[in-house]
Amino acid sequence: MNMVDKNVSYRSGNVDMTHGGGGRAMADLIRDLFHRHLRNPILDQGNDAALIEVPEGRLVMSTDGHVISPLFFPGGDIGSLAVHGTLNDVAMTGARPLYLTAGFILEEGFPLADLERIVMSMAQAANDAGVPVITGDTKVVEKGKGDGVFITTTGLGVVPDGVRVSADRAKPGQAILLSGTIGDHGVAILSKRENLEFETEILSDSAALHGLVAEMVAAVPDIAVLRDPTRGGLAATLNEIARAANVGMMLDEAAIPLKPDVSAACELLGLDPLYVANEGKLVCLCEEADADKLLAVMKAHPHGGNAAIIGHVTDDAANLIQMKTGFGGTRVVDWLAGEQLPRIC
Amino acid sequence: MKYVDEFRARDLAEKLAVQIAAEAKPDRTYHLMEFCGGHTHAIFRYGVQDLMPENVKFVHGPGCPVCVLPVRRLDDAVELAEKHGVILCSYGDMMRVPGTKQRSLIKAKADGADIRMIYSTQDALKIARENPDRQVVFFAIGFETTTPPTAVAIKQAEAEGLENFSVFCNHVLTPSAIGHILDSPEVRDLGTVKIDGFLGPSHVSSVIGSEPYEFFAEEFAKPVVIAGFEPLDVMQSVLMLIRQVNEGRAEVENEYTRVVTREGNLKAQALVSEVFELRQSFEWRGLGEVPYSALRIRDAYAAFDAEKRFTVTEKQSREVKSCECPAILRGVKKPTDCKLFGTVCTPDNPMGSCMVSSEGACAAYWTYGRFREPAKQKAEAIA
Numbered sequence: 147m148n149m150v151d152k153n154v155s156y157r158s159g160n161v162d163m164t165h166g167g168g169g170r171a172m173a174d175l176i177r178d179l180f181h182r183h184l185r186n187p188i189l190d191q192g193n194d195a196a197l198i199e200v201p202e203g204r205l206v207m208s209t210d211g212h213v214i215s216p217l218f219f220p221g222g223d224i225g226s227l228a229v230h231g232t233l234n235d236v237a238m239t240g241a242r243p244l245y246l247t248a249g250f251i252l253e254e255g256f257p258l259a260d261l262e263r264i265v266m267s268m269a270q271a272a273n274d275a276g277v278p279v280i281t282g283d284t285k286v287v288e289k290g291k292g293d294g295v296f297i298t299t300t301g302l303g304v305v306p307d308g309v310r311v312s313a314d315r316a317k318p319g320q321a322i323l324l325s326g327t328i329g330d331h332g333v334a335i336l337s338k339r340e341n342l343e344f345e346t347e348i349l350s351d352s353a354a355l356h357g358l359v360a361e362m363v364a365a366v367p368d369i370a371v372l373r374d375p376t377r378g379g380l381a382a383t384l385n386e387i388a389r390a391a392n393v394g395m396m397l398d399e400a401a402i403p404l405k406p407d408v409s410a411a412c413e414l415l416g417l418d419p420l421y422v423a424n425e426g427k428l429v430c431l432c433e434e435a436d437a438d439k440l441l442a443v444m445k446a447h448p449h450g451g452n453a454a455i456i457g458h459v460t461d462d463a464a465n466l467i468q469m470k471t472g473f474g475g476t477r478v479v480d481w482l483a484g485e486q487l488p489r490i491c
Numbered sequence: 492m493k494y495v496d497e498f499r500a501r502d503l504a505e506k507l508a509v510q511i512a513a514e515a516k517p518d519r520t521y522h523l524m525e526f527c528g529g530h531t532h533a534i535f536r537y538g539v540q541d542l543m544p545e546n547v548k549f550v551h552g553p554g555c556p557v558c559v560l561p562v563r564r565l566d567d568a569v570e571l572a573e574k575h576g577v578i579l580c581s582y583g584d585m586m587r588v589p590g591t592k593q594r595s596l597i598k599a600k601a602d603g604a605d606i607r608m609i610y611s612t613q614d615a616l617k618i619a620r621e622n623p624d625r626q627v628v629f630f631a632i633g634f635e636t637t638t639p640p641t642a643v644a645i646k647q648a649e650a651e652g653l654e655n656f657s658v659f660c661n662h663v664l665t666p667s668a669i670g671h672i673l674d675s676p677e678v679r680d681l682g683t684v685k686i687d688g689f690l691g692p693s694h695v696s697s698v699i700g701s702e703p704y705e706f707f708a709e710e711f712a713k714p715v716v717i718a719g720f721e722p723l724d725v726m727q728s729v730l731m732l733i734r735q736v737n738e739g740r741a742e743v744e745n746e747y748t749r750v751v752t753r754e755g756n757l758k759a760q761a762l763v764s765e766v767f768e769l770r771q772s773f774e775w776r777g778l779g780e781v782p783y784s785a786l787r788i789r790d791a792y793a794a795f796d797a798e799k800r801f802t803v804t805e806k807q808s809r810e811v812k813s814c815e816c817p818a819i820l821r822g823v824k825k826p827t828d829c830k831l832f833g834t835v836c837t838p839d840n841p842m843g844s845c846m847v848s849s850e851g852a853c854a855a856y857w858t859y860g861r862f863r864e865p866a867k868q869k870a871e872a873i874a
Contacts, residue, residue, distance in 0.1 A: 400501075409492050416849075418536075473722050474501045474508070475538015477859040480838075 156258040163254055166286025176284060179262055180250075183269040186278035188245075196281040201244060201304050208235035209300040217264065217294055220334045221349030222425075225268035228297040230354045230425060231376070233275055237356035238372045238428065240311040240363045241303035246272060248282040248299050253292035264295060275354040277301070303356075308367045315370035316391035318461040321437035323430040325358065325444055326351070326452040327403040328380050332422030333411045344414070348407050353426030358449045362430065365443045371431035374424070381420040381479045383429055384467045394462025397469040397479065403452040421482045431459060498721030499537065507726040508542040514733050520546045522685040523732055524822060526669060527692045528555030528850020529720040535859035537722035547729060550686060551852040553668055553777055553820040554695075556633040557584045558844040558851050561774040563808035564661055565590040568630050571659065572596070572604035575801050577626040579606045580615040584848045585632060589841055591808045612644035619648070619656035628797045629658045636694040638662045638786065639759040642766040645788065645795045659797040660788050663773060665695045666703045667784035671775075673711045677823055684822045688732040690725065691717040693747050698763075700755025704743045712741040719747040766792055776810075776844060777820030816843035819852055826853040833857060 156179050164171035181189060188196050212228040222230075229246065236243040248268070252261065272279050279299075305311075334350040355374065363369055371391075375383035380402070384395055404419055412419045426449060432440055437455055444450030457469075467479040515521060525531055531551050534540060540549065553559050569590055572579040579596070586597045586608055600606040605625075609615055612629060619627035631641045641658060648656040669689065677684040691704055696717045704715045714735035718728035728746040735742060745751055766789060773785030788796040810816070814836070815829035826832050826845065836842035838854055845851035849858070 406492050410495075413492065413495060471536070471538045472501060473499055473537040473539070473542075474504050475541035477536060477538050480858045 156262045159258045161252045161256040183265045184279045188280040204305045206239045206241045206303050211298045213296050216338050222352035223267050225264035226271040227352050228299045229271035230352050232299040232301040233354045234374045236301040236303040237359040240309040241305045243277045243301050243303040243356050245302045246279045248279050250284045251296040252286045254289040256294050309363050311372050313387045313390035316387050316393050316431050318459050320431045320459040321434050322457045324456045325428045325450045327405045329408040329419035329422035331425040333408045351426035358447045366436045366440050369432050373429045379421040385481050388465040394460040395467045396460050397457035399469050399472045401454050401456045498723045511730050512544045515544050522548050522687045524550040524552045524686045525690040526552035526554040531855050532850050533722050535855040550822045555848050555850040557848040559775045561776045562810050566808045567803045569599045570803050572606050577628045579628050580609045581630040583608045588844045588847045612640045619653050627656050631658050632661045634665050634695050635698045638763050642762045645766050657795050657797040657800050662786045671781045688714040690728050691715045693719045696751040698756050698759050701745050701753050708741045708743050714741045715743045717745045717747050717751050777817035811842040814843040816845045826856040
């Protein structure tokens with residue numbers, strides 16, 4: 147037996163085509179890197195598919211591809227993001243997430259040490275969330291055909307009885323709650339983009355929100371809508387809800403939590419924080435009468451400390467999101483057209 | 492945020508609104524042209540119009556650098572990237588502006604042209620350094636604010652001997668455009684565009700100073716107030732303009748004293764005149780040919796002039812038929828007067844330049860102000 151092949155070190159070297167070739171190198175990588183860090187009884191079965199008991203109730207399932215650049219950013223990396231992103235999509239139905247799966251597409255030449263760092267971060271995030279990664283897949287593509295690492299995760303969860311969260315349940319008069327400051331993730335990412343580096347202390351808000359959601363639905367099972375405002379920011383999410391339910395909204399700009407650093411960075415780059423991505427925030431719509439109770443529950447949770455009631459749903463066939471500006475006027479918060487581009491003067 | 496929140500304070504805005512309402516005479520209307528897209532943007536983003544009495548009206552001017560660039564120059568830039576195989580570096584605003592047959596830089600990029608979005612001229616220089624075997628062209632657009640950085644880049648390229656770097660220069664001059672508008676038949680003779688005063692440029696004036704506007708104030712008897720881009724700056728400047736109009740004065744006043752002086756930034760001016768000289772004439776979208784309204788690179792720096800390095804073909808450049816951008820840029824029409832506005836032309840699918848830039852009047856109307864129009868039309872229908 148060749149002792150060197152056992153427990154190969156991944157502190158050095160790069161991904162090569164043999165790591166996806168189906169031979170020993172691939173088996174070693176799976177055993178010594180993926181299984182070693184992500185281990186749990188179901189994954190340890192070591193079969194091609196994970197065998198699980200079917201839980202009672204309504205199942206929800208969500209899948210999400212992660213292609214972020216840069217892979218490592220202040221406050222997280224693609225590994226933790228791939229866990230949080232999918233857990234949050236599952237949680238936004240009011241569900242309790244149970245399992246995750248992960249598919250990796252690796253680019254030839256990607257440093258194994260970076261891959262290990264990503265897998266460890268993923269394991270940590272899954273562990274903290276109490277949701278195991280129970281099966282996975284690895285493929286290697288030739289150099290130039292990927293961007294380091296792409297990770298697709300799928301989440302499976304169960305919705306508690308009596309909970310019926312859906313965008314089309316938005317109704318005029320309902321309160322709009324936001325779990326915390328906006329734009330942190332987008333600004334943290336932008337600060338590390340190659341041609342845009344700037345000094346900031348802002349960390350991505352990347353976090354799993356199902357713990358917060360569990361407490362919210364326990365307190366107010368009749369929550370109408372939950373959404374995590376990721377790409378396109380708060381503005382895109384609210385427009386999606388308004389369109390789905392054929393309603394409008396009126397927001398109060400002064401009530402929307404925003405960190406001074408994020409505000410400053412957006413000012414500098416000509417961005418509107420309403421359109422900047424978040425990875426650890428949620429928007430919730432509930433009956434006006436439940437709003438204060440729900441707000442108190444959110445504020446008591448570590449991921450909702452800065453929660454606020456930011457507006458209410460209106461009856462508007464044009465589905466416009468309007469906002470009372472901090473200045474005292476009113477504006478429309480429209481869909482984002484294209485990507486937010488920096489202004490030049 | 493310090494030095495920003497102070498200029499967006501609601502309590503001060505309310506006080507100013509009361510003062511403006513008290514001083515604006517009810518028996519007349521005040522038509523104030525904000526020249527700059529930055530002002531247009533601030534007015535809509537903060538809802539400044541809501542704080543104005545009915546008889547104070549903003550007329551949106553042509554001061555959006557992306558909007559006034561004629562289609563032909565954009566077509567030329569696309570040709571540089573597609574036919575001459577250069578790396579074309581452009582500011583982000585320009586990427587989605589439609590050229591002839593809706594061809595934009597972003598579409599040319601998708602079809603394989605090497606077009607890079609940059610944040611500063613320094614990025615373009617860096618790309619030139621990293622690609623010594625490729626020709627790198629910086630697509631320079633903008634008013635006096637963006638001209639000094641272009642001058643710096645050209646001087647830097649010369650000092651470094653960066654032979655693969657050149658500039659496609661489209662820098663234009665604010666005072667000539669204001670003069671042209673004031674001299675237009677719509678303003679002078681026909682009276683179809685009413686302008687009682689100007690909110691003067693803020694960033695542009697930090698470079699050129701407030702002095703160049705003194706001629707307009709005197710010659711055309713129109714008050715000018717140099718105004719900052721923050722919403723309180725706009726409101727304070729409106730009040731100053733109303734006072735001038737009421738008192739029959741037509742002077743250049745400076746509200747933006749924290750940045751603008753009468754003589755401006757002399758160092759930047761010297762740098763610009765070292766590298767650039769006046770063009771006899773330049774086409775503006777909406778305004779047509781405007782004499783002495785733009786800059787070209789001086790012969791001493793001809794080696795960095797993309798117009799000299801590459802020969803672009805004569806072409807039949809054409810804007811979309813029935814796009815009203817030209818009239819909107821002159822203040823003759825409002826975005827909602829355009830048949831295309833909000834129907835075929837939206838920020839997702841812009842037909843004209845004014846719908847692209849966040850400083851364009853159409854984009855500002857659409858993005859921030861859509862809801863006002865039905866209400867207004869209803870009110871007009873009832874009246």
